[in-house]
Amino acid sequence: MESTGGNARGRRVTLAVVAIAFFGFVARIAFLGDRIAHWDEARVAYWVLNYADTGTFEYQPIIHGPFLQQVNHLVFELVGANDFTMRLVVALLGAALPLAALLFRKRLSGAETVAFALFLAVDPILLYYSRFMRSDLPLAVFMLFALGFLIRALDTHRPRYVHLGVVALALAFTTKENVLVYLVTWLGALVLLVDHRLLVERGLWFDPRAAARNRIKTLGPALRAWIPHVLLAVVEFLVVVVYFYAPRTGADGGPGFDKLLADPTLLPAVVGEATVGSWNAFFTQWVSGDSQDHAYLPYLGDLVETLVVGSGALLVLALVGFLVDRYSENPRDLVAFAFYWGFVSVLGYPIITDIMAPWATVHAVVPLMLPAATGAAVLYERGTTALAHDHRPAVAAALVIALLVVGQMGYIGVENVYLDDQSESNALVQYAQPADDLRPTIEDMAAVSATNRGTDVLLYGDFLVSNTSGSREPKCSEWFNLLPLPWYMDAHDMNVSCARDPSAFEDRLNESNPPVVIGLSTDSEFLAANLEGYDERAYVLRTQDTAKTNTTFFVDESRLSRNATEQSNP
Structure with a gap:
């Protein structure tokens, strides 16, 4: 050619x-x-x-x-x-x-x-x-x-x-x-x-x-x-x-790439962990499983x-x-x-x-x-x-x-990539994509947490709340069921607490009076009865399994306006 x-x-x-x-x-x-x-x-x-x-x-x-x-x-x-x-x-x-x-x-x-x-x-x-x-x-x-x-x-x-x-x-x-x-x-x-x-x-x-x-x-x-x-x-x-x-071990013990300048003798161990160690981890997860x-x-x-x-x-x-x-x-x-x-x-x-x-x-x-x-x-x-x-x-x-x-190419590009990028009917969308636009509520949660003292968000129900403490923030949550919210909560440094049942919910509500409460929509009637004055917003966290992941956010909008006033008049 x-x-x-x-x-x-x-x-x-x-x-x-x-x-x-x-x-x-x-x-x-x-x-x-x-x-x-x-x-x-x-x-x-x-x-x-x-x-x-x-x-x-x-x-x-x-x-x-x-x-x-x-x-x-x-x-x-x-x-x-x-x-x-x-x-x-x-x-x-x-x-x-x-x-x-x-x-x-x-x-x-x-x-x-x-x-x-x-x-x-x-x-x-x-x-x-x-x-x-x-x-x-x-x-x-x-x-x-x-x-x-x-x-x-x-x-x-x-x-x-x-x-x-x-x-x-x-x-x-x-x-x-x-x-x-x-x-x-x-x-x-x-x-x-x-x-x-x-x-x-x-x-x-x-x-x-x-x-x-x-x-x-x-x-x-x-x-x-x-x-x-x-x-x-x-x-x-x-x-x-x-x-x-190569691992980075920070303040923890063990060989890490971040410690090589201080101790070059760790190089063989770091190389071994990055190569053989990574291969073993890959093989265990994806080949032998x-x-x-x-x-x-x-x-x-x-x-x-x-x-x-x-x-x-x-x-x-x-x-x-x-x-x-x-x-x-x-x-x-x-x-x-x-x-x-x-x-x-x-x-x-x-x-x-x-x-x-x-x-x-x-x-x-x-x-x-x-x-x-x-x-x-x-x-x-x-x-x-x-x-x-x-x-x-x-x-x-x-x-x-x-x-x-x-x-x-033009129609699918415009429609499926830009105009309808979260719909279940879109073949390019994977089912774990939230079906609704949570952006306004995420922004409200971030705004209220910026000035709020104490608990910013209270999670309710056994689908969202774990009965044991986990390693990921929020540690009290059923973390994978809560996704993608942990990313936003961590990015905006939100203080999150949990209530797995009605009794614990009433205790947490009286203790902290949180500006945001999140629970499944199947629990929205109970939550609404206890959250007078909160704005109720329902979203679907997955394009599929909507019955499981239909979630309701309760937001105290009076707290939002109060925080906005405080920020404009420091």
């Missing part, structure tokens, strides 16, 4: 990709903090705050890799903790994703490169989960850049791309454990490509062993020249992994449904692009590799995921965008050819297909 770099056309392609990336940046930053935190976002964000408060950190595979915890820890210290800053790093990585298209430009046409970047910027699934604080999008970003840098190294023979690729791969290992799945799918795609080359292109009587010996003999001297770079790359990989995975013990077809159906709704046009273009390239005079390994990678991901993720989750589709749509870009380029080239020859039916057909693609 003709290179798009080093000439005027190449510069135009580069400028177009940069402009697309800027558009993607704006699309991700706009209204980034508006959506109330998802259960999973709040869980990880709470642990980031806990890390900031205590100075202690250890890898917990149940919340996946440490990348977001380590990076958001710095973000929160610099610019504060809220829903916007919580999602900022993921949004920035998602905005950078279209730039990865430039790494493949020697193997793609200018139209394909621009189309690839455009899909990476505006695909509704990627756009939604670029605005979501979870590790799936960062993993996909780092792995696409890693592949791009390594291919760029093959195309240019410049060692710096190997080092950049290894750093990107190491960062991918810090995001989420299914980075291993990427490596498996890459290996499988390579096997298919090798099989195609050996048995189809060179005939059935081709001797693969002789070909392998000749290739090794040819590549041997070149590989020896790269040995120093490979050794350095191994060191780079370990440095990144150890930095992110039974979290993936579920029926396959329902999970496959859920994933395919999300793909069709969010990226249906892209799937069609990917199939068209793969078939057109596959049966062309010069089929390209890159297009076939990306299609195999995406196709295997569609079939494989329903096996390894522990819950039905729309974010798993991220790992399939990213590779499928490359053959989709080929399909889009075919559409563009045939449309322009038809226009040049005044072939009106062909021009009309190309325009109709283009409008259908743009219309599907």
Whole structure:
């Protein structure tokens, strides 16, 4: 394929990709903090705050890799903790994703490169989960850049791309454990490509062993020249992994990354904990457990449904692009590799995921965008050819297909990403997303807690209140049932107490007279009878299980107005 770099056309392609990336940046930053935190976002964000408060950190595979915890820890210290800053790093990585298209430009046409970047910027699934604080999008970003840098190294023979690729791969290992799945799918795609080359292109009587010996003999001297770079790359990989995975022990005992300057002799123990210790924790949680013990077809159906709704046009273009390239005079390994990678991901993720989750589709749509870009380029080239020859039916057909693609992506992007980003009917929304906008009440809770003395929030009922003291704040709560509220309570330093039954509720109410009381809506009649003058506000904390998570907040609005007056007249 003709290179798009080093000439005027190449510069135009580069400028177009940069402009697309800027558009993607704006699309991700706009209204980034508006959506109330998802259960999973709040869980990880709470642990980031806990890390900031205590100075202690250890890898917990149940919340996946440490990348977001380590990076958001710095973000929160610099610019504060809220829903916007919580999602900022993921949004920035998602905005950078279209730039990865430039790494493949020697193997793609200018139209394909621009189309690839455009899909990476505006695909509704990627756009939604670029605005979501979870590790799936960062993993996909780092792995696409890693592949791009390594291919760029093959195309240019410049060692710096190997080092950049290894750093990107190491960062991918810090995001989420299914980075291993990427490596498996890459290996499988390579096997298919090798099989195609050996048995189809060179005939059935081709001797693969002789070909392998000749290739090794040819590549041997070149590989020896790269040995120093490979050794350095191994060191780079370990440095990144150890930095992110190593525990921080703070004031507690034990080896920690934060204690290395004071005691360098701890380095072997820290490296061991960051590597072997983390692997053991991962294996215990995700390999030896039974979290993936579920029926396959329902999970496959859920994933395919999300793909069709969010990226249906892209799937069609990917199939068209793969078939057109596959049966062309010069089929390209890159297009076939990306299609195999995406196709295997569609079939494989329903096996390894522990819950039905729309974010798993991220790992399939990213590779499928490359053959989709080929399909889009075919559409563009045939449309322009038809226009040049005044072939009106062909021009009309190309325009109709283009409008259908743009219309599907544009409508789903606007509706499902911005206008209706919390609804159960939205296929991109995972079921643990609060169905209602709690923002006004969260802001009222934060405002009253800023000046209130004593208990700010009282939790009521055995669904929200534990009968034992836990390790997470609020310690008296059934913490997982209360999510995403603990994130907001901790971020705004709210003083929370609990009452599990009516007797305890009356005692707490008389003792502290809290300005905010929270209980399930099934208890709202009892609570309302005891909270005269409080404003009653009902919300659903999950898009599913609404009967269980329909929650009522009682807010003493007179306390709000009183606090506002005190703040305006200090």
